[in-house]
Amino acid sequence: MKTHSSAHTFTSEKGTVVTIGTFDGVHIGHKKIIARLTESAQVNQWESVVLTFFPHPRMLLQKDADIKLINTITERGDLLEKLGLDHLVVHPFTIDFSRMHAEDFVEEILVNALHAKKVIIGYDHRFGRNRTANIDDLKQFGAQFGFEVEEISKQELEDVAVSSTKIRTALHEGDIDKANAYLGYPIMLEGNVVYGKSLGKKLGYPTANLHIQEDYKLIPGQGVYVVRSYIEGAIVYGMMNIGTNPTVGGVAQTIETYFFDFDSDLYGKRLSIEILCKIRSEQNFESVELLIEAMKEDEIFSRTYIQSLKV
Structure with a gap:
C-alpha cells in the first residue's frame, strides 16, 4: 500500500x-x-x-x-x-x-x-x-x-x-473483550518509552512508562490489563496499569507496563502494545504492602491467561 x-x-x-x-x-x-x-x-x-x-x-x-x-x-x-x-x-x-x-x-x-x-x-x-x-x-x-x-x-x-x-463506549469503560470483538483485533497503544518515577522498580515490578504523543488517542479506562508486545522480533507478554497510582500519591495518569521474563533496556524505544483483557479496575489500597499483594495476584492471573492462549 x-x-x-x-x-x-x-x-x-x-x-x-x-x-x-x-x-x-x-x-x-x-x-x-x-x-x-x-x-x-x-x-x-x-x-x-x-x-x-x-x-x-x-x-x-x-x-x-x-x-x-x-x-x-x-x-x-x-x-x-x-x-x-x-x-x-x-x-x-x-x-x-x-x-x-x-x-x-x-x-x-x-x-x-x-x-x-x-x-x-x-x-x-x-x-x-x-x-x-x-x-x-x-x-x-x-x-x-x-x-x-x-x-x-x-x-x-x-x-x-x-x-x-x-x-468507544467499551474502551471508556475498560471493557476490552467487547472492544476487541468489534474491532476484530486487540486494541493497541503506541508510543515512546520514557523515564518515570521508578515506583514500579521499588515495588519489585519495574515498568516501561509509555508516552503517547497524540493527545487525540482514546485511552481505555483506568485499570490493570494483560498485554502483549513484539520486541526485537519476539512476543513479550506483561501487565499494564493505566491510572494515577493513588496508593503512592500519584495524580497524573500514566501508562506503565511490567513485561514478564524480560530485562532489556527499553528507554527511548517506540513500542506498540496490544491490550488483551482487563484484570481489574485501579484501586487505592490502604498500604503499599496491600498494593504489592494485589500486583502479585495480577501477575498470577496474567500468566494463567497467557498460558491459555498458548494451548
Missing part, C-alpha cells in the same frame, strides 16, 4: 475506485466496505483508494470538542494496509479546504487528482462547503465527469456506526 500526504501528491497509471471516510478503528464493519472496494478494483483492473482527512474536521471546526479517536493516523494506515488496499490518501483538512464547493471538490480531488472511475459511498454522505451536497448530487457529478457511484445502504452504515459507538 502507498500512503499519500495529499490528494495532489497521488500518482497512479490506472483508474481508481475511491471510498471516503474516517475509518477510525478499521473494525469489522469497515472491513466489509474495504472488501467491496478492493473487489471492485480487482474486477475492473483499477486501484483501490481510501480518501481520509487529517486532522479530523471536528478538531478544526469545533475546537472545543474533545475528539478522541480509536486509532492514531499511523495505526490506521497500518491496519488498512493489511486489508489489501492499494492507496491511502490522507488529505490535510484546512479551513480553506472546508470551504471548497462540492463541484470543485469532485473535479479537483476525485477526478483530476485521484482519477476516480467509481466512488463507493454511504447513502447519507454529505460533502462540499457547509456539507450542502448529498449522494444524489454526487451521482449527477458522476454522470457529468464520467464515474460511477455505488451506494452503501442504510443498514450497512448503521452497522458501522453502531460498532464505532460501542467500541
Whole structure:
C-alpha cells in the first residue's frame, strides 16, 4: 500500500475506485466496505483508494470538542494496509479546504487528482462547503465527469456506526473483550518509552512508562490489563496499569507496563502494545504492602491467561 500526504501528491497509471471516510478503528464493519472496494478494483483492473482527512474536521471546526479517536493516523494506515488496499490518501483538512464547493471538490480531488472511475459511498454522505451536497448530487457529478457511484445502504452504515459507538463506549469503560470483538483485533497503544518515577522498580515490578504523543488517542479506562508486545522480533507478554497510582500519591495518569521474563533496556524505544483483557479496575489500597499483594495476584492471573492462549 502507498500512503499519500495529499490528494495532489497521488500518482497512479490506472483508474481508481475511491471510498471516503474516517475509518477510525478499521473494525469489522469497515472491513466489509474495504472488501467491496478492493473487489471492485480487482474486477475492473483499477486501484483501490481510501480518501481520509487529517486532522479530523471536528478538531478544526469545533475546537472545543474533545475528539478522541480509536486509532492514531499511523495505526490506521497500518491496519488498512493489511486489508489489501492499494492507496491511502490522507488529505490535510484546512479551513480553506472546508470551504471548497462540492463541484470543485469532485473535479479537483476525485477526478483530476485521484482519477476516480467509481466512488463507493454511504447513502447519507454529505460533502462540499457547509456539507450542502448529498449522494444524489454526487451521482449527477458522476454522470457529468464520467464515474460511477455505488451506494452503501442504510443498514450497512448503521452497522458501522453502531460498532464505532460501542467500541468507544467499551474502551471508556475498560471493557476490552467487547472492544476487541468489534474491532476484530486487540486494541493497541503506541508510543515512546520514557523515564518515570521508578515506583514500579521499588515495588519489585519495574515498568516501561509509555508516552503517547497524540493527545487525540482514546485511552481505555483506568485499570490493570494483560498485554502483549513484539520486541526485537519476539512476543513479550506483561501487565499494564493505566491510572494515577493513588496508593503512592500519584495524580497524573500514566501508562506503565511490567513485561514478564524480560530485562532489556527499553528507554527511548517506540513500542506498540496490544491490550488483551482487563484484570481489574485501579484501586487505592490502604498500604503499599496491600498494593504489592494485589500486583502479585495480577501477575498470577496474567500468566494463567497467557498460558491459555498458548494451548
